[in-house]
Amino acid sequence: MKPIIQVENVSKVYGNGTKALKEVSFSIKAGERVGILGASGSGKTTLFRLLNGSLLPTSGRVSVLGQDLAELSHRQLRQLRTRISLVYQNYNLIPGLSVAHNVYMGRLGSISPWQVMRSLGWLTVREREEIQAVLASVGLANKLEVKASELSGGQQQRVAIARTILARPEIILADEPIASVDVHTAHLLLNIFKELNEKQGITLVCNLHQVDFALTYCQRLLVLQKGQLIYDGPPEAFPGPGRWADA
């Protein structure tokens, strides 16, 4: 099977000379559930931004869904992003909009500008039913009309995941999605991701700080240390955080 994500000899040097990634290579197959681990400053966010095309490598190649990201026009990149969903630590919701409208934003990119304008006024019965169903799947069935700003952090992250589900992506890229929530909510969120991966076959690539969660929820770990990939393998064989925690 062809890889869905391929990173070949990728290095990233920022304008101030910081070498954030050094000759990193790996490939991910469709349906994998991968955790990226590493201490603060090891290059996780840089790698996340390279995978979503918001940053280009200084050298090397990043291909997602068979396309070299450096060769895409803005329009082609926008099109490719309709097949990828991004989940961030800070949820990226529109606070003044209802939960229903925030979830509907998952459709942006795959609907016409007219539909976007119309949906900001009202949602059709069918759209509301779809949104209701995805909200139910993340345990927020009764929050349709509530403003996003009135929810707790964990609830906002669940809305962000519901938005992701509605977008029906092939890949979910999540950057520290549990960084701002308590332990109970972290388990709840990672279980939702696990189910999406197992039941819908969505490829999941998740930046995580916490080793315990990565060991529990990921099938494969990529561990970064000072910009280098020092481990790529199953959680069972992971030698432990001692190797990178003080990096």
Ligand SMILES: Nc1ncnc2c1ncn2[C@@H]1O[C@H](COP(=O)(O)OP(=O)(O)OP(=O)(O)O)[C@@H](O)[C@H]1O
């Ligand atoms: N825009 C930038 N300009 C210059 N240096 C940067 C920039 N972004 C990140 N860096 C540096 O690149 C290195 C990797 O940073 P990155 O944010 O990728 O690490 P991280 O593993 O995500 O860290 P954290 O877990 O703290 O978010 C760090 O030394 C950081 O200071």
